[in-house]
Amino acid sequence: MNDFVIEAKQLTKIYGKQKAVNCVNLHVRKGRVYGLLGRNGAGKTTIMKLILGLTSVTSGEVAVFGQNIRGREKRVFPRIGAIIETPGFYPNLTGTENLEIFAKLRGTAAPGAVKNALEIVGLPCKDKKLFGKYSLGMKQRLGIANAILHDPELLILDEPTNGLDPIGIAEVRDFIKRLSSEQGKTILISSHILSEIALLADDIGIIDCGVLLEESSMNELKKRNSKYILLQVSDVPKTSLILEREFHTKDYSVQDEHTLRIYDTSLNMGEINKFLVMQNITVTSSGLCNDTLEDYFKKITGGEGIA
Amino acid sequence: MDINIYLLAGLILAVLIILHLTLRLIHVRQQLSFIKEALEDLKNGNLNRRVLAGENDLTKQICYDINDIAISNQLRLIQQRQAEQAYKRLMTSLSHDVKTPLASLVGYLEAIENGLVTGTERDEYIHVAADKANRLKDFVTALFEWVKLDAGEQIFHFEIFDINELSRNIIAEWIPLLESAGLHYEIEIPEQECAVRIDPNAYTRIINNLLQNIIIHSEADHMTLCIAEDAQRAKITVSDNGKGISPDDLPHIFERMYQCDHSRFAKGSGLGLSIARELVSAHKGKITAASTPGTETSFTVLLPKAL
Numbered sequence: 351m352n353d354f355v356i357e358a359k360q361l362t363k364i365y366g367k368q369k370a371v372n373c374v375n376l377h378v379r380k381g382r383v384y385g386l387l388g389r390n391g392a393g394k395t396t397i398m399k400l401i402l403g404l405t406s407v408t409s410g411e412v413a414v415f416g417q418n419i420r421g422r423e424k425r426v427f428p429r430i431g432a433i434i435e436t437p438g439f440y441p442n443l444t445g446t447e448n449l450e451i452f453a454k455l456r457g458t459a460a461p462g463a464v465k466n467a468l469e470i471v472g473l474p475c476k477d478k479k480l481f482g483k484y485s486l487g488m489k490q491r492l493g494i495a496n497a498i499l500h501d502p503e504l505l506i507l508d509e510p511t512n513g514l515d516p517i518g519i520a521e522v523r524d525f526i527k528r529l530s531s532e533q534g535k536t537i538l539i540s541s542h543i544l545s546e547i548a549l550l551a552d553d554i555g556i557i558d559c560g561v562l563l564e565e566s567s568m569n570e571l572k573k574r575n576s577k578y579i580l581l582q583v584s585d586v587p588k589t590s591l592i593l594e595r596e597f598h599t600k601d602y603s604v605q606d607e608h609t610l611r612i613y614d615t616s617l618n619m620g621e622i623n624k625f626l627v628m629q630n631i632t633v634t635s636s637g638l639c640n641d642t643l644e645d646y647f648k649k650i651t652g653g654e655g656i657a
Numbered sequence: 658m659d660i661n662i663y664l665l666a667g668l669i670l671a672v673l674i675i676l677h678l679t680l681r682l683i684h685v686r687q688q689l690s691f692i693k694e695a696l697e698d699l700k701n702g703n704l705n706r707r708v709l710a711g712e713n714d715l716t717k718q719i720c721y722d723i724n725d726i727a728i729s730n731q732l733r734l735i736q737q738r739q740a741e742q743a744y745k746r747l748m749t750s751l752s753h754d755v756k757t758p759l760a761s762l763v764g765y766l767e768a769i770e771n772g773l774v775t776g777t778e779r780d781e782y783i784h785v786a787a788d789k790a791n792r793l794k795d796f797v798t799a800l801f802e803w804v805k806l807d808a809g810e811q812i813f814h815f816e817i818f819d820i821n822e823l824s825r826n827i828i829a830e831w832i833p834l835l836e837s838a839g840l841h842y843e844i845e846i847p848e849q850e851c852a853v854r855i856d857p858n859a860y861t862r863i864i865n866n867l868l869q870n871i872i873i874h875s876e877a878d879h880m881t882l883c884i885a886e887d888a889q890r891a892k893i894t895v896s897d898n899g900k901g902i903s904p905d906d907l908p909h910i911f912e913r914m915y916q917c918d919h920s921r922f923a924k925g926s927g928l929g930l931s932i933a934r935e936l937v938s939a940h941k942g943k944i945t946a947a948s949t950p951g952t953e954t955s956f957t958v959l960l961p962k963a964l
Contacts, residue, residue, distance in 0.1 A: 425694070428709045457709030459724045501724070503705040533728075534705055534735055590757070591764030604756040 353380045355504055355536045356401055360410035363396055363560075370396045372560040373410065378538050378553070383530045385551030385568075386540040387647075393560040394540040398434055398508050401538075414504070428456060431497035432506040436489070441482030445473055445492045448481055452496055459501040467495040470525055486513035494522065498529070505529070505537045511546060523550055548643055556650055563650050571643065578639055579612040579619055584632040586610060596625060608634070688716045695723070704731035754796065754927070762789045799928045806935040813856040813939055817963045820853045820860070820891050821846050824884055827864050835880070838872045840897075843881040851886050854963040859936045863944075866929040867895045867956050875899025875954065886962065890942075893958040901950030910946060933958075 356378035363371040371393045378384040386394050399405045401412050403419045411418065419426050439448045449464045460466070468475045471491040484492065490513050497505055510526070511519045527550060529535045541547050547554060548568070555565045583589045586604055593599055593612065601614040612622075619636055626633050691708060698706040704727050710720035765786040768774055774782050805811045824846055835842050864882075871880050877899030885892045902910060911934040937944040942960040 425691070429706070454712060457711045457714070459707040459709055460721055500709050501707045503703070503707070531739075532732075532735060534731055536705075586760045587762075587764035587767060589764070590761035591768055594761055594764075602757070603753055604760045605753070606756075 354378060354413075354416070355380050356384075356412070356414055356538065357416075358397070358401070358410065358412040361397070361400060361407065361412055362409045363393075363400055363405065364408045369560050371400065374557070374560075374562045375565075376412075376555060376562060377565065378536060380536055381530070381534045382552040383526065383537045383539060383550055385547035385554045386538065386557060387542070387544065387547045387554060388540070388557035389542055392542075392557045394542075394557060395434060395508050396560075397557070398432070398506050398538070398540065402430070402432060402434070402506065404434065428500060429502055430504045430506060431500065431502035432508075433493040433497050433510060434506070434508045437493035437496055439481045439489075439492065439496075442480060444477060444480055445484070445488075445495075446476050448492065449496060449499060452499055456500050458499070463499055463501070467499045470498060471495045472521060487515060487518050490514055491518075491522075503536060505535055505539075507537065507539045509540055509542070511541070511543075519546070526550060544644060544647055556647065571646070577613070577615055579615060579617065579622075579636065580639060581610045581612065581622070581636045582608050582634040583610065583626060584608070584634070588629065588631055589626060592625060592629060592631075593622075597622065685715055688714060688720075692716065692720065692723070699723070699727055704728075704734065750927075751800070755793070758789055758793050758796075762786055762793070765789070796928075799932065803928050803932050803935070806932060806939075811939070813859060815854050815856050815940075817852050817854050818857055818860075819850045820855065820893075820960070821849070821851050821884055823855075823857060823860060824864065824882070824893070827861050828882060831865075831868055834872070835868075839878060840872070841879045843879070845881070845883040847884060847886075851884070851891050852963045853891050853960050855940055855960065859939065863933045863936050863958060864893070864895075866933040867958075870929055870956075871895070871897045871899065875901075877954075888962075890959045890961055893960070894955055895958075896953055896955030898951075898953055901952070901954045902946065902948040903950060904948075907946060907948060911944070 354377050356376065358374055358376040361371055361374040361376070362369065374393075374397060376397065386397065388394050396405070400407055401414060401419075403423065413419075414426055415429065417426075439445075440451075443451075446464060446468065449467060453464050458464075465475045471494050473488065473491050473495060481489070481492065490510065494507070494510055497507065505526075507526070511522050514522060523546070526537060526539065530537055530552075539547075539550065551568055553565070553567050554571065556563045581589065586607060586609075589610060590602070590604065593602055593610075597617055599612065599614045599617060602610055602612040604610055615638065619638060623633050623636055688710075695706050695708045706727065707724050708720040710717040714720070765782050769779060769782050769786070802811075828844055828846075832842070868880075868882075871877060875897045877897035880895070880897040883894045883896075885894075911930050934944050937958055937960070940960050942958060944956065944958050946954070946956050948954040
């Protein structure tokens with residue numbers, strides 16, 4: 351059994367003449383938070399709709415829980431919680447009443463599901479306020495409550511922090527993190543804000559103009575993007591002595607018998623190399639790693655960056 | 658004639674009842690097939706699978722119970738996995754924390770041994786090497802203390818003490834150190850007695866770690882120690898005006914091995930606050946931190962009073 355909860359192969363969607371999604375191969379692993387990062391109109395929402403079967407696939411295929419969703423909606427949908435764009439609620443009912451309707455339609459996994467879901471997103475239960483009178487942030491919260499109402503295995507959240515204030519964003523981020531770390535849920539989340547995804551996701555997919563440019567784990571990206579000088583030398587103790595005595599830095603760490611990382615990037619790498627060689631220390635390699643994530647995204651999306 | 662009408666009515670009623678029961682049976686059968694599928698999935702280890710039940714379903718209680726079992730198993734599994742990961746992280750960072758100072762220590766000693774340095778420089782090298790060796794020793798001591806605490810093997814001797822008196826004694830020993838570190842200090846400890854059930858050694862360690870933290874990390878020039886009490890608790894606040902802790906770092910500072918800069922061993926062991934927290938919680942107390950970088954950073958310890 352493979353570990354992918356969602357797996358898309360060569361997924362393509364054409365609206366008229368426009369390729370909204372172009373040959374996307376997407377892999378969401380079980381128990382991880384997958385961040386889909388892209389600018390407005392990059393195709394994030396379309397991918398989510400294709401996964402859920404809300405719009406027809408032009409070519410390629412997508413499997414959810416290892417199987418095609420078509421024709422199995424009744425068995426698969428109860429295992430998924432989603433918000434795509436604005437959720438449809440009745441404006442003349444309160445938030446609680448709205449959720450009770452959905453609870454009745456879908457069934458629940460435990461008693462008191464409505465109250466629980468409201469509690470998690472921080473909305474009052476049995477409040478008199480009608481949905482029509484809700485602020486954008488409250489609507490968004492109710493949408494999330496609806497998505498988690500039946501305790502699904504997989505959450506698909508399309509820009510869940512839209513319309514929330516900074517504190518609300520932090521709250522939502524927090525409980526998404528908790529859902530993943532404390533309950534092992536699989537979460538697919540989209541956003542156009544780099545910092546948001548960087549704080550939340552375990553895996554990340556960068557999409558631009560319908561093409562998935564890169565898919566990798568956040569750790570991998572961070573590793574590629576931290577700022578340090580990497581030195582490979584024949585004699586680590588000697589090198590560390592030279593760093594401390596001649597270059598007056600203690601801002602380094604020893605990785606293994608031959609590798610050092612110097613975090614003080616203001617040091618002149620050429621000088622260090624010269625000095626080490628003069629002391630009969632062989633420098634096998636030295637390099638500066640100082641791409642920030644932001645630079646990296648700019649590079650990968652062709653210079654414009656994602657903001 | 659009349660009898661016929663009654664018979665007909667009875668027949669229609671019977672047919673309706675049969676129809677209703679048949680539909681109900683079909684529904685229950687479908688539910689059972691869902692349950693069977695979910696159980697199969699649970700058996701294969703997907704503990705996030707839930708069985709949904711409607712308000713009036715016959716199988717409601719069974720479904721809820723299955724979910725309950727799955728949730729509690731999942732929780733246990735996740736906790737176990739987290740503990741394993743934390744342990745692995747600890748081992749990795751440990752090996753780095755020992756490797757770096759050890760490498761530079763060897764560097765210094767080799768230089769001395771090979772006669773590369775002479776006279777006063779040689780003495781200085783020996784001094785630095787001894788210093789490094791001592792720091793390593795302190796680190797290993799702190800580490801063992803932490804491991805003992807973490808494993809619950811530390812034995813405490815709780816007795817009723819006047820916390821004000823005890824604190825005065827502790828701080829008296831710190832005054833020369835504070836002065837030589839160029840720190841102005843302000844100490845507010847009330848005259849009257851405040852009885853708290855504590856282990857005096859552990860309490861000393863808590864205060865020592867907090868003060869040490871200020872000297873090593875804060876770059877402050879002013880600090881205060883203030884003790885106050887309310888009906889239930891004694892409140893010990895240690896604050897400084899140093900560089901502070903950024904909001905990103907603040908939630909993590911009590912985690913073992915968490916240090917705000919990468920070159921971890923440059924200063925401190927990364928264990929002090931973690932040990933302080935363990936000790937405080939052994940006293941059924943609480944430790945919190947608040948920081949406005951550059952203005953004020955304060956650590957507050959709350960200990961329950963002996964009644």
